[in-house]
Amino acid sequence: MxxxxxxxxxxxxxxxxxxxxxxxxxxxxxxxxxxxxxxxxxxxxxxxxxxxxxxxxxxxxxxxxxxxxxxxxxxxxxxxxxxxxxxxxxxxxxxxxxxxxxxxxxxxxxxxxxxxxxxxxxxxxxxxxxxxxxxxxxxxxxxxxxxxxxxxxxxxFGPEDGFFNLFAAIARFSPVLPFFTQTAPALKRDAAGRPQIDLVGDGGPKFQxxxxxxxxxxxxxxxxxxxxxxxxxxxxxDEVLSMRDVMKLVAHETRRSRLIVPLPMWVADVEATFLQMLPKPLLTRDQVKLLRRDxxxxxxxxxxxxxxxxxTTVEAIVPTYLVRFRTMHKQIILRDPHRTDR
CATH class of the missing domain: 3.40.50.720 (NAD(P)-binding Rossmann-like Domain)
Structure with missing residues (x-):
């Protein structure tokens, strides 16, 4: 020592x-x-x-x-x-x-x-x-x-994070988990030349x-x-996750069936215009600018x-704390995970 x-x-x-x-x-x-x-x-x-x-x-x-x-x-x-x-x-x-x-x-x-x-x-x-x-x-x-x-x-990420915990909290109340992307929804053509709507695109910005x-x-x-x-x-x-991957992981670990849908970045800008006025903003226009880059x-x-x-892998840690957002853990998820006075 x-x-x-x-x-x-x-x-x-x-x-x-x-x-x-x-x-x-x-x-x-x-x-x-x-x-x-x-x-x-x-x-x-x-x-x-x-x-x-x-x-x-x-x-x-x-x-x-x-x-x-x-x-x-x-x-x-x-x-x-x-x-x-x-x-x-x-x-x-x-x-x-x-x-x-x-x-x-x-x-x-x-x-x-x-x-x-x-x-x-x-x-x-x-x-x-x-x-x-x-x-x-x-x-x-x-x-x-x-x-x-x-x-x-x-x-x-970790038990007290404001990332996976935030999306898990949203999943408790919202039937939809959106992800922002610059490439979807978009009209594309399949291998046979038939038009189809791409609802995934690149999955949104990527995180590590x-x-x-x-x-x-x-x-x-x-x-x-x-x-x-x-x-x-x-x-x-070691893992690179798109924003869509993050939402899928949250839905899976909270055991909640949620529709994961793409939203254009301009929608994020509109939402951020109002959300940034909150005392603790959920999203700001400056953060949307960050989301335009991986x-x-x-x-x-x-x-x-x-x-x-x-x-350390995401799979080794995230499930250990998102478990509290599952329906059978209602008595736990009602507590504030950020409190440290107990």
């Missing part, structure tokens, strides 16, 4: 953060969880021994709180990110300015390792502000802390889901002394296996 480190984790109470904290304390490290609301993060305490996990109120939008959070740390991990803008929490402020603030503070404090969580598809030329600011955040972090390690995961435990393990290994620095990793599982690894950058992590 190497010497215990002090690791500051921004966003440590989030989906990926809680899995990372669990692994860090199991290794013997001390963990400082930097979050806006320390009381809501208290559920992490039982994961470690007495005093092993501490909490510090911090916002990546505030210089002083970030400086306090990284002071004396051996390593810093920034997992803070948003999927939709709300008030002062804009993509520019969180993904770019916030990431840069953490990197600058880490450099000034003499931190040895810095990990920045980005996203697969980060691209400064993207039409989507989300992807554009993720790329700009990477650049800002690299400028302030050249040795930073950057992770770009595809859709992350990666298990949250694998992402946490990859981060843990990137913090080891022998791990290379200044590397960008693309994280994806979310799979390029193969040009290292991935999980380069860190010694064998990808």
């Amino acid at each position: 190497t010497k215990p480190r002090l690791v500051t984790v921004f966003g440590g109470s989030g989906f990926i953060g809680r899995h990372l904290v669990k692994r860090l304390v199991a290794r013997g490290d001390r963990v400082r969880v930097a979050v806006r609301d320390t009381e809501k993060a208290a559920f992490l305490k039982p994961m470690g021994d007495l005093g092993q996990i501490s909490f510090v109120p911090a916002s990546v939008l505030d210089d002083a709180s970030v400086a306090r959070a990284v002071a004396g740390a051996d390593a810093v991990v920034n997992l803070v990110g948003i999927l939709a803008e709300s008030g002062k929490a804009t993509f520019q402020r969180i993904h770019v300015e916030g990431a840069e603030r953490v990197a600058k503070a880490a450099a000034a404090a003499g931190v040895g390792r810095l990990v920045q969580m980005s996203a697969l598809g980060a691209d400064e030329t993207s039409d989507a502000v989300y992807a554009r600011t993720k790329a700009q955040g990477e650049a800002a972090v690299r400028a302030a802390f050249p040795g930073a390690t950057v992770f770009r995961p595809s859709v992350v 889901p990666v298990y949250v435990g694998d992402v946490a393990e990859a981060i843990l290994r990137s913090l080891e002394p022998e791990a290379p620095t200044g590397v960008t990793y693309e994280l994806g599982g 979310n799979v690894v390029s193969g040009a950058l290292p991935g999980l296996r380069d860190l010694g992590v064998t990808p």
